[in-house]
Amino acid sequence: MCGIVGYTGYREAYPILIKGLHRLEYRGYDSAGVATLGEDGKLKIYKAVGKVVNLEQQAEGNDHSGTLGIAHTRWATHGAPNERNAHPHLSQSGKLTLVHNGIIENAGILRQQLSSKGYTFKSDTDSEVMLQLIEYTREKHKRDLASSVRAALKKIIGAYAIALIDEDSPDTIIVARKSSPLAIGIGENNSEYFIASDASPIAGYTNRIVYLEDDQIAVCRRGEELQIMDFNAMRVEVDAKEIDLDVSMLDKGGFPHFMAREIFDQPAVLRECMRGRLLTAHRRIVLSAVSGHREDLIGARRFIMVSCGTSWHAALIGKQLIEEYCRIPVEVAYASEFRYSNPVVGPGDVVFAISQSGETADTLSAIQLAKERGALIFGIVNAVGSSIARASDTGVYIHVGPEIGVASTKAFTGQTTVFAMLALALGREKGTVDEKTYEAVFSELENIPNKIQSILDRSDEIKAIASAYAGKRNVLYLGRGMNYPVALEGALKLKEISYIHAEGYPAAEMKHGPIALIDEDMPVVFLANSCGQYEKILSNMQEVISRGGDVIAVVTEGDTRVKEIVDKVIEIPDTIDSLVPLLSVIPMQLLAYHIAVAKGLDVDQPRNLAKSVTVE
């Protein structure tokens, strides 16, 4: 999704803005632009289609001086991805320039109204409409810019985060938000302000960050205190948080892609996720959200999980873990479907929001609805201070560090690890998990990072298998029980980054339809590592082989029966059934990664995809 960066202070803005755009590249975009305001009091705007480096080439050798500026990466919604539609947009008078993230739903009607008042438009975007409306409001009512922004935004229906500068105010950026994230970094003594869609462009400059709330406008003027107000012009207290962002986590750490680093980082980040929570010496699991809401959780009527994509797959695993160890009924819903289904939800329900970015618009609206209806909201989020984290009543951060590659990997294993700890801790409180099982799962959780490492050490074997599949058009993924969500996740990873059509199914469902697809051109990935239903999965595999299907099987180390019938076998260590996804997903991630690399594709920023999906 679009990314916003802004700077006002005493340093040259351009390098800060470009560095910030690079840090936001992971969100996915198709064009980029930058505006700076130099000492001559004139705005300089550069735009380019494609990558941020194209923008740098455009600006090279040209004047981009100034200590005030805004910049943007655009993910097209209204209008094709071309230079005309790239941001920053310039107002009719040429005085105001704006960057916008989000969608304006009434842009069509506003455009007509403004056209009838003599406004012309240079782009097809809803963002330019918003800017012209701000300018029109200022000129009509002769108000200051912040008041004009406030009045104009009251007429706008939709989602937005904006940053706006005025040629006549060389030290000020005005920002506003509704349903789209925006962070403001505050420099020492308010000497400078950093604006960004998330904290990553701000990391390394300051740790003091304010996350703007919905329906708030902020005036960031260098050398002056930050002013935040709501849409009724009431001043809001500035609540700056100290956020520790590890800058070293924002690079590839020697790997060719962020996705590779994130796959290979999993042993370390899962240890981090469990640190201070899985207390080895005391055999206790400490999650403050569980102890703090013990009665609400134990006494809950049911749990409902809302999420999207990979986080939805993790929720399917969470359901199995919680039902097994806590005996609490769990429903899993796509956030987008839940939101618009008039759900039966209310007091006594606990709604879990699972999200890596913490900014997914569908998930955020789903929990807002559930909250209005009286449910307790429990967030399982990676991005600290994100909108979903803030909208939750309680929750657990997965703490796996920033995930930059568009395809989610370490967030999935982090979410699954949190679900395992949560289910065990709550099951113990509730008395639904016996001591022997508790101890066995607890000990195995401690071993999981080493076991994941042993799979990663075999990455080259998986790469060798992958090389034969780069030319395929379709792949089927099959698994049962705990491996069914892993089959879905394997298929999602492959389609996202290799553009090969892939479907995940519960293995037993194959005979109810997908078996018609099986022939020698249909590779089938079987998750056949021991997971409770080994004999059954073996029969499903025979059904595929006897129809000429090409099988790749994930098996438990030492398995001999699958090897007798299949040549392409990926061995993984044995583990407890309930933790199987933490291991079996690793070959799925590596297979997709190596196939995409073999196809020469942009693994970290696959076409059409955005990392943080901030529109519904």
Ligand code: F6R
């Ligand atoms: C898959 C992927 C997406 C996200 C989905 C939810 O690799 O990245 O499917 O999982 O957009 O995002 P979050 O978890 O940020 O809410």
